Amino acid sequence: MRKTLKFLVSSRIMILSVLGVSLYLAIAEYHLSLWYVLVAGVGLGVVFGKVFCRWVCPMGLIMEMLMGLSPDGKIRQMYQYHKVGCPIAWISGFLNKHSIFRIKLNEDTCKNCGICDRKCYIVAMEPTNYSLYKPSAIKPGDSYTCSKCLECVASCPNGSLTYKI
Numbered sequence: 001m002r003k004t005l006k007f008l009v010s011s012r013i014m015i016l017s018v019l020g021v022s023l024y025l026a027i028a029e030y031h032l033s034l035w036y037v038l039v040a041g042v043g044l045g046v047v048f049g050k051v052f053c054r055w056v057c058p059m060g061l062i063m064e065m066l067m068g069l070s071p072d073g074k075i076r077q078m079y080q081y082h083k084v085g086c087p088i089a090w091i092s093g094f095l096n097k098h099s100i101f102r103i104k105l106n107e108d109t110c111k112n113c114g115i116c117d118r119k120c121y122i123v124a125m126e127p128t129n130y131s132l133y134k135p136s137a138i139k140p141g142d143s144y145t146c147s148k149c150l151e152c153v154a155s156c157p158n159g160s161l162t163y164k165i
Ligand code: SF4
Pocket: 119, 120, 121, 122, 123, 140, 141, 145, 146, 147, 148, 149, 150, 151, 152, 153
């Protein structure tokens, strides 16, 4: 399971490219109603949280490509982009706190190494408020801005972070 998740996270750009282009073609060429896209995006949000933006959305793909052109401001742009969002992002961002799959910390096995925090753009922008492992901090995975890149979960060396029911 952990290997599968690591593979998916390392392949995310490829998955986003395939799904983003397919969705764009379905809308532009085959006139797929945006209402279906909205319902599907919110349905994904109920199960997985705000996954649509960085795994499926054509606009998300364009944003990632633009951010890749200016790596210096990438974290800030990512943070701002995922704060503004669109109707799907607004709803599924809210669902991050209530989705069926959530990011969980096993405090008993966590070594407090901080690797997970260094992977997260939310922590990078607001390090005094957010942390994936510090007990007193707000958990970024439950916040509106978390786009379920799952870099944090994949980076934990001893599997203390999980993304599960
Ligand atoms: S999935 Fe993890 S690393 Fe990615 S934004 Fe959410 S909390 Fe941060």
